[in-house]
Amino acid sequence: MRKIQEGIFWVGVNDWQLKDFHGLTVNGGSYNSYLILSDKNILIDTVYEKYAEDLLKNIEEIIPAKNLDYIFLLHSENDHSSSLPYILNYAEKAKILCTKKCAGFIKKLYQIPDERINLIKDNDVISLKNFSIKVYETPMVHWPDTTFAYIPEKNILFSTDFLGTQIPAEPLIIENVSTIIEESRDYYTFLMRAYWEQAVKGIDKVVDLSPEIVAPSHGPILKGNAVKEMISNYKRWSLNPETKKVVIAYVSMWKGTEKIAKLLSEGIKKENVEVKEIDLANFPFSEAISETLEAGAVLLGSPTFVKGYHPLMHAFLSFLEMIKPVCKMGMAFGTYGWAGIGVKALNEKMKEIGVKILCDPLLINMTPDENEEKAIIEKGREIAKIIKENY
Ligand code: FEO
Numbered sequence: 001m002r003k004i005q006e007g008i009f010w011v012g013v014n015d016w017q018l019k020d021f022h023g024l025t026v027n028g029g030s031y032n033s034y035l036i037l038s039d040k041n042i043l044i045d046t047v048y049e050k051y052a053e054d055l056l057k058n059i060e061e062i063i064p065a066k067n068l069d070y071i072f073l074l075h076s077e078n079d080h081s082s083s084l085p086y087i088l089n090y091a092e093k094a095k096i097l098c099t100k101k102c103a104g105f106i107k108k109l110y111q112i113p114d115e116r117i118n119l120i121k122d123n124d125v126i127s128l129k130n131f132s133i134k135v136y137e138t139p140m141v142h143w144p145d146t147t148f149a150y151i152p153e154k155n156i157l158f159s160t161d162f163l164g165t166q167i168p169a170e171p172l173i174i175e176n177v178s179t180i181i182e183e184s185r186d187y188y189t190f191l192m193r194a195y196w197e198q199a200v201k202g203i204d205k206v207v208d209l210s211p212e213i214v215a216p217s218h219g220p221i222l223k224g225n226a227v228k229e230m231i232s233n234y235k236r237w238s239l240n241p242e243t244k245k246v247v248i249a250y251v252s253m254w255k256g257t258e259k260i261a262k263l264l265s266e267g268i269k270k271e272n273v274e275v276k277e278i279d280l281a282n283f284p285f286s287e288a289i290s291e292t293l294e295a296g297a298v299l300l301g302s303p304t305f306v307k308g309y310h311p312l313m314h315a316f317l318s319f320l321e322m323i324k325p326v327c328k329m330g331m332a333f334g335t336y337g338w339a340g341i342g343v344k345a346l347n348e349k350m351k352e353i354g355v356k357i358l359c360d361p362l363l364i365n366m367t368p369d370e371n372e373e374k375a376i377i378e379k380g381r382e383i384a385k386i387i388k389e390n391y
Contacts, residue, residue: 002172004213004221005154007130009035011043011058013051014168021166024190025284026183030169031079032217034158035062036151038128040069042097044149044158045217049082056090065090070118072126072133073098074147074160076105080217085110097126099137102145138162140195141202148202150209157211161191162202163230164216173213174220177229182290184230187218188237189290193323196238203234242296242327244391246383249278249288250301251310256335256367257301263373264299264333264362267380273387280312289319296387297329297358300350304334304342313346321353329390330355331383333362358383 002010012032021029031047033055041063047055059065068091073081076098084106088094095118098106103117120126122137131153138146142161149158165184177184192199206214206227214222214230222230246268252258261277268275276295278288292298298320302309332347340363347361362379364372 007037011035013047013054024286026166028168029166042070044072045080046083048079052083052086068094070097076102138202140198155212158215160217163214165219167219173223175224175226177226186290189293190286199238241293243294245274245295246297247276247292247295248299251280251312257303260333263376264380267377268384271384273384296391299331301333304336309342309346326354329358331358335364
C-alpha cells in the first residue's frame with residue numbers, strides 16, 4: 001500500500017515470480033489497483049484472483065473494506081476483475097461502476113447480479129466532495145470495454161492496460177522510461193499493436209488531457225516527463241515503428257538454414273547495419289515479435305518441411321500477421337533436399353500478410369557451398385544497403 005497523492009493510494013500486488021503472462025514472456029509483473037478516499041471511497045480495479053487476499057489486506061491497512069462505496073472497473077479482463085467476487089463479500093455495500101460492455105463481461109464471468117452494478121458511460125462525471133472523476137470510453141484501445149478515468153483537479157489519469165508495462169511496480173513512480181522501454185514495447189506489441197489505429201485514438205485522448213500522472217494497471221506509475229516519453233514511444237510503435245535494423249528469424253533442422261542466416265548476418269554487419277539473429281526454437285516468441293516490430297526488414301528462414309515450411313515458422317507468422325507489418329521489407333530463405341516448395345510457400349505467406357518482398361527467395365540445396373557462401377554474404381550486404389537508403 002503506498003500513497004500517490006493526498007487521498008489516492010496504490011493497493012496493488014507485485015508478482016516477482018511471473019514468467020509467462022498468457023504468452024508474453026516477462027520477468028515479474030504487477031496488478032495495480034488504486035484506492036481513492038473522499039466522501040465516497042472508490043477502488044479502481046481489482047487484481048488477479050490469486051492475490052485477492054493481498055488486495056484485501058492492502059485496502060484494510062487504509063480503510064475497512066466494508067467502507068468501500070464503489071469498485072470502478074476500467075476493464076474486465078481476469079487480471080483486473082477476478083478478485084471482484086472475493087472483495088464484494090467484504091465490501092458489502094459497494095456497487096460496481098462500469099460501462100455496459102464491461103458489465104456484460106463480468107456478469108458472464110462471475111454471475112454478478114444487476115443490483116450491484118451502476119452503469120456509467122463516456123463523458124460521465126462522478127462528483128466527489130473535493131474532486132471529480134471523468135469517464136472516457138476508449139473501445140478497442142485494447143478490449144471493447146477499455147475505459148480511462150481522469151481526475152482533473154489532480155491531473156491524474158487511470159489508463160488501465162494502456163501505457164502500462166508488465167513488470168513489478170517497483171519503483172512505484174518513475175519520471176523517465178529508459179529503464180523499462182523494452183518491456184513496454186513488448187507489452188504494447190503483444191497486447192495493443194494489433195489495434196494500432198485505436199491506440200492512436202488513445203494517444204490523442206491522453207495528449208488532449210495532458211495528465212501529470214498516468215496510473216496504468218501494470219507496472220510503474222508514470223509522472224512528468226515519463227508520460228511524454230511513453231506517449232512518444234507509443235506513437236512510434238503505432239505509426240512508424242520500423243528502424244534501420246534487420247531481424248533474421250529462422251528455424252533450422254540440420255544447421256543448413258542456420259548457416260544461411262549467419263552468412264546473411266555477416267553481410268549485413270559489413271555495412272554497419274544492426275542485425276538480430278533469432279533462432280525461433282530457442283527464443284521467446286513474444287520477444288521475437290517485438291524485436292521484429294522495430295525492424296525495417298525481416299528475413300525469414302526455414303527448410304522445406306514435408307510439403308511446406310516448418311511448423312515453428314507457421315506459429316511465428318501468425319504472430320507477425322497480428323502486428324500488421326505493412327511497412328516492413330523482407331525476404332524468405334532456406335534449404336531444401338529435393339523440392340524447394342517450403343521457402344517458396346514462405347515467400348507467398350510473407351506477401352500475403354503485407355511484407356514488401358525485396359527479392360526472390362534465397363534457396364540453397366542442402367547446405368551452402370563455398371561459392372554460395374560468398375553470394376549469401378553479398379546478398380546480406382545488398383539488403384543492408386537498401387535498409388540504409390530507406391532509414
Ligand atoms: Fe491487464 Fe487486458 O488486462
